Amino acid sequence: MSKQKANALREEILRISNVDPLKCMRCGKCSATCPAYDEMNYHPHEFVYMVERGAVEELLDDTSIYRCLSCFACIDRCPRQVEPAKLIEAVRNTCLRKQGANHFKADMLPGKLDPELPQQAVVSAFRKYAK
Amino acid sequence: MHRIGVFVCHCGTNIASTVDVKAVAEAAAKEPGVVFSADYQYMCSEAGQNLIKDTIKEKNLTGVVVCSCSPRMHENTFRKAVSAAGLNPYLLEVANIREQCSWIHKDIKDGTEKAIVLTRAAIAKVVLNAPLVAGTSPVTKRALVIGGGIAGIQTALDIADAGFEVDIVEKRPTIGGKMAQLDKTFPTLDCAACILTPKMVEAAQHEKIRILSYSEVCGVKGFVGSFKVKIKRKARFVKEDVCTGCGLCTEKCPMKRVPNEFNLGMDERRAIYIPFAQAVPKVAVIDPDHCNMLKNGKCGVCAKVCSVGAIDYKAQDSFVEEDYGAIVVATGFEPINIDAYDEFAYSQSKDVVTSLEYERLMNAAGPTGGKLLRPSDGKHPHTIVFVQCVGSRESDGSPKCGKSYCSKICCMYTAKHAMLTREKYPDTEVYVFYIDVRTPGKGFDEFYRRAAEQYGVHYVKGMVGKVVPENGVLKVRAFDLIAGEQLQINADMVVLATAIEPDKTARPLATLLTASMDTNDFFTEAHPKLRPVESPTAGIFLSGACQGPKDIPETVAQAGAAAAKVVGLLAKDSIVCNPCVAHSDEKLCNGCSRCERVCPYGAITYVDKEFKMPDRSIKIRRVSQVNEAVCQGCGACTVVCPSGAMDLKGFSTEQLRAEVDAICK
Ligand SMILES: Cc1cc2nc3c(=O)[nH]c(=O)nc-3n(C[C@H](O)[C@H](O)[C@H](O)COP(=O)(O)OP(=O)(O)OC[C@H]3O[C@@H](n4cnc5c(N)ncnc54)[C@H](O)[C@@H]3O)c2cc1C
Ligand code: SF4
Ligand code: SF4
Secondary structure (H helix, E strand, O other): OOHHHHHHHHHHHHHHHOOOHHHOOOOOHHHHHOOOHHHOOOOHHHHHHHHHHOOHHHHHOOHHHHOOOOOOHHHHHOOOOOOHHHHHHHHHHHHHHOOOOOOOOHHHHHHHOOOOOOHHHHHHHHHHHOO | OOOEEEEEEOOOOOOOOOOOHHHHHHHHHOOOOEEEEEEEOOOOOHHHHHHHHHHHHHHOOOEEEEEEOOHHHHHHHHHHHHHHOOOOHHHEEEEEOHHHHHOOOOOHHHHHHHHHHHHHHHHHHHOOOOOOOOOEEEOOOEEEEEOOOHHHHHHHHHHHHOOOEEEEEOOOOOOOHHHHHOOEEOOOOEEHHHHHHHHHHHHHHOOOEEEEOOEEEEEEEEEOOEEEEEEEEOOOOEOOOOOOOOOHHHHHOOOOOEEOHHHOOOOEEOOEEOOOOOOOOOOOEEOOOOOHHHHHOOOOHHHHHOOOOOEOOOOOOEEEEEEEOEEEEOOOEEEOOOOOOHHHOOOOOOOEEEHHHHHHHHOOOOOOOOOOOOOOOOOOOOEEEEEEEEOOOOOOOOOOOOOOOOOOOHHHHHHHHHHHHHHHOOOOEEEEEEOOOOOOOOOHHHHHHHHHHOOOOEEEEOOEEEEEEEOOEEEEEEEEOOOOEEEEEEEOEEEEEEOEEEOOOHHHHHHHHOOOEOOOOOEOOOEOOOEOOEOOOOOEEEOHHHOOOOOHHHHHHHHHHHHHHHHHHHOOOEEEOOOOOEEEOOOOOOOOOHHHHHOOOOOEEEEEEEEEOOOOOEEEEEEEEEOOOOOOOOOHHHHHOOOOOEEEOOOOHHHHHHHHHHHHO
8 A cells, every 4th residue: 555545544544533543642551451352463552553653554454343342441441532442443434435446356256155145136246346 | 291211122032033123113113202212132131221221311211111021021120120220110111022922923024013012002001100119018927837748847847947936737637648648658668657757746846836736727818928817726525735645535435437547448446536656746536427425415435534634525616817927838639539440440349459558558557557468358468460540641631530640659659569568578479550650760760670670570561451350359451562462460459559639628728828720729839940839829838749749858848948938038027018009099989898898808998087078068988998018909999899999000090091092093
């Protein structure tokens, strides 16, 4: 990803979440408290730090964004009111909204194919999500 | 004929870079009455002041305007210069073209325009200035210290040693403050009681010091040099001058289940008690909320056992009024309430304690006799987790009422606790969770490193996120930022380094004293760098943690500094008053009393006076009179006076109108 693109995504994430990562004092309390910790590759405090540095690509491509339970423990306990869970949600939203991306490729089809599915659904999925 | 001189200062580039000083001087020269106008690099320098003096003589000036920094900075300097040249010092006006112009404007055009307007206003005012002569008022050579912690005790001792009388007003039954509750003290680990109690005794025995314990300040009148203070002496129900402190009553009282505040509620005391063995004064006190005799008229055991007849169930609160020349505030601090931090399970488990509670658990005179035992089951703990920054360093508007400041003392006392624990109980594993370790004091970082290197305390960078009490263990979930991993520790005790805040009584006290506070309720100093122990209110001084978080070395240093300032004031026989005081025009006064009610200094009285009426009859009218020695020139009366009789010398309505007119021209 070009630096420019990464920056644009970062701005988008900050805009959606209304989170200011500069408020983080790097205490790690969010990751100390997170019940989904073991399921994540990147943890709440890393989201904050990585978005601040513009390392959004790694976050977008990682499954961690789907592991957050939205329990808001990190939001409740962060001493600086950074609200890491909102940031994680914004990264997830940005990923889902990625425009013009090829979300469905032909070679993904065999793995997903269910003989019960109507033909129509397969065709429609291609028309909606593939380029 | 007015002959005004205008002097425009460059302040190096402070003013000159965003205000065209030459243009200001030229504009001023065109104003009516101005006979001299010039700019100069540094008006406050000796050469700048000489320029003023010489011009006053050469041009025979009748008024001077200096366009420079805020009058708070240099009004006095320029008044002295004007006065040295034979002009009345109050025929000077300062136009603030630095703080109000150059420092806030980026555009030189805007800055210059505003500077010219402010200069015009100052010229319009100085034309109406009248020469004023400052009176003097006498200084009462006694001081009041409010709060008897180490700060108050040290300040009182230093003032008393200089030969002046001091009263200490302490709201609790004994002096000593928080330091009396501590075990050992960093950085040298001497026992707190061993170094504090000699000072408490010295204060009690000093011929110049009087301790008014169990008392509160409830009214303050007057001003620097002559304060009148009303002090409430709460009923002790024990005669202070009769009680010998033998303590028999405290053993016989049947009301045994009163939470002992000295041990932070971790054990119990009787309804009649002496806070601790070395209390000063060592006099018992009855807690009226728990005494059966005072509540229901039944019991009377203490009166029966007291061999000297010191008990007095009929005692009442009493009030005394005293005169002082100076007042020192030394009301200290309290740990914050941490009930909102339920992630640390403080209210769920007795084994989660605050650091001050831990101090008592380590203290030989504490609830466990100095043995480290878990409050829940009295067993020896093997794993202890310390959490730093609980409630400190939070964002503004923290929903849990956390504090945005660093409480400053916690890193050091946590290192102390960890070290002492490892020293006494080497079989105990000790973890300290920190965000940053802050140890900028003499010998402080060495102290912290000793805890880690010699005592094997596990310092982990990261916070504790949750503590769950489960089957007698505390499951601590934390994060290790350096290893990048979440940790689970099964602990026997958790110690919370709780943020500190000013005493809750500080805010109402500040109102009584008209002393200013910051948004956290710490008293503000007159200047953060150059006047750190004085309040902006003249005659009020600050000592100890009431001004900001402080450890004992800093507290004692500040206490001595406050004492030096007090002594400097009390050494004077009289002080020069501010001549810009209110005065009333008797012809206009209708005797309504509004000014008297609004005056915070009690400077206004009413007299009946005879007036000759137009028909030559005599009428007696009630009119207000200002005591000029008492008036501080706040101007509140001039605002409430409905008939325009009250005016402030040096800031008369006429002068202010002239300024406004000049600005709007
Ligand atoms: C857990 C813990 C451990 C500590 N360990 C150390 C250490 O090892 N070394 C060290 O240097 N420092 C230590 N400190 C810091 C130390 O306690 C303070 O520096 C010191 O107590 C400040 O003294 P002070 O007199 O300003 O305040 P305080 O000790 O709080 O005294 C204030 C006094 O004023 C009284 N008062 C309050 N309001 C009023 C009122 N309105 N009218 C009359 N009286 C009033 C109070 O009752 C109290 O007696 C520790 C603090 C804590 C919390
Ligand atoms: S809890 Fe808040 S301040 Fe601490 S690391 Fe997480 S986001 Fe940053
Ligand atoms: S909201 Fe998500 S990231 Fe935050 S603590 Fe809960 S699971 Fe972890």
